[in-house]
Amino acid sequence: MRNRTLTLLLILGTSLVSPSRMDAGVTCSGDACTILPASIQSQINNLDQALKLQYTDKVLTTMSEAAVVSNINSSMMGPGLVNRFQVGLGVALAGQQKEDINVAYQNLSFQKLPNVGASLAPNFVVAVNLGWLMGGGPSDTEPELKTFLHRFNLYLHGFKFNFAQGDVQKAIEAQNKNVDLGGDITSGGFTLRYHLIENYSDGIGLFEFSGISMGLGLHYQRQVIDVTYNDNKTQSLTLGPAVGTWGGATTFNYSSTVTSVPIDIRTGFRLFYFFTLFAGGGTSMNFGSSSLNLTRSGPLVLALDSNAITASLSPEIAALIPTSALGQTKTGTLSMDISGKAQAPNTTNFLIAGVEINALITKLTVEAVVAQNVQSVMVGAKFAF
Structure with missing residues (x-):
């Protein structure tokens, strides 16, 4: 797990950024x-x-796809029916996992780095x-009393959540x-939803379109x-002919904004009053940008290793290294500083x-949105009046 600390912190917040x-x-x-x-220092x-x-570009693309879909799946609209008004609370989770990525650069390699988005x-x-809302009675009123406005439902959603407060921070500290x-x-x-074809009910609750x-x-x-991770432990690594450990704290700072303009068509059926199944599809235009800064710096301990020398250097160069130098540890500092900016993907079909x-x-609602390889699930509860 320690070997993937840097990667997992990068994955945690790099959303809405592709290309x-x-x-x-x-x-x-x-x-x-x-x-x-x-040659190794140059590498x-x-x-x-x-x-x-x-690696990074591919992970950012994966995160972007997940974040945009979670933004689309925010309204918990279900089959799109509102009689008077509804209030509720839900949470949308989006994610995908692609094949692990191997990074190779001359004599340096990183194997099976995860490529996931959340x-x-x-x-x-x-x-x-x-x-x-305009005083015309509920939408299930008598047909002769309905107006054109009864075909329209308006859905509003919003939330502001602070990670550093409440149960989330307590759960992190406990873990x-x-x-x-x-x-x-x-x-x-x-x-804003408009009913192209109005709903139909048998009047006794057994079936409703x-x-x-x-x-x-x-x-x-x-x-x-903003994330800082420091467990005072070291990570094993190999740098060409040398093996050793690397410690230090990882600091992650990420910010992003995205605006999505989705349009969709949906329909559904209610059976025996209790269960409603619904489905549909749509597309979304997206706008936005994000920025990322990821740093890690800490003590480095290295020693030349005979197996690493054989694997990374030619026989001619390996022969120049004196045997007395093998196994002698040296200390230093290894630092990584990553920063970038990106734009949200232009369109998403779902x-x-x-x-x-x-x-x-x-009303207990489970609403799934699928876009290519990305899956998002909105789970929540509403009260209908």
Whole structure:
């Protein structure tokens, strides 16, 4: 687990960023670095481009896809029916996992680095039927009393959540006291739905057709994540002909904003009053940017190793290393500083499916959105009046 600390912290908050532009720096200083051949030192100093092209850009793309889908899946609209008004609370989780990535740069290699994306979007939701709001009665009123506005439902959502407060920080401290987490998530937006085909009910609750509705929305999400991890332990590593350990704290600072304009069509069926199944599909235009700064610097301990020498150097160069130098430890400092900016993907196509369980005025909703390899699930509860 310690070997992946840097990678997992990078993955935690790098969302909404594709395609990306990254600048990185890896430096080695002190006596530990002097035992490395000049060729290996040069490789370390130029490692940033290999990390960027072979790994970081791909991870940022994966995170971007997950975060945008969680932003789209924020309104908990279910089948798109509102009789009067509804209030509720839900949380959208999005993620995907692609094949692990191997990074190779001359004599340096990093094996099976994870390539996953994840995003979280809690939201408070409110929905209202515009016909009822304008004094025309509920949407299930007699057909001759309905107005054109009864075809419209308005959904609002928003939330502001601080990571450094409440149960989240307590849970992190209980699990690992070496992690300090700060920052917040701010989200908000609306969707206006219009029923192209109105719903139909048999009047006794055995069957109801939800009709076909089209929604157009505007969703906004801003994330600021600050993480510092320092467990006072070291990580094993191999640098060309030398093996050793690397310690130090990792600091992660991430911020992003994304605005999505989704449009979708959905329909559904309610059976025996309690269960409603719904499905649909749509597309979204996305705008936004993000920035990232990731640093790690700490003590480095290296020693020349005969097996590492054989694996990384030619026989001619290996023969020049005196036997007396093997096993002698040297200390120094290894630092990594990564920063970058990126834009959100332009468009995202998605499918919708879910189930809603009705119990008197309570609606328990599970709403899934799938876009290519990304899956997002919104889970929450609403109260309908």
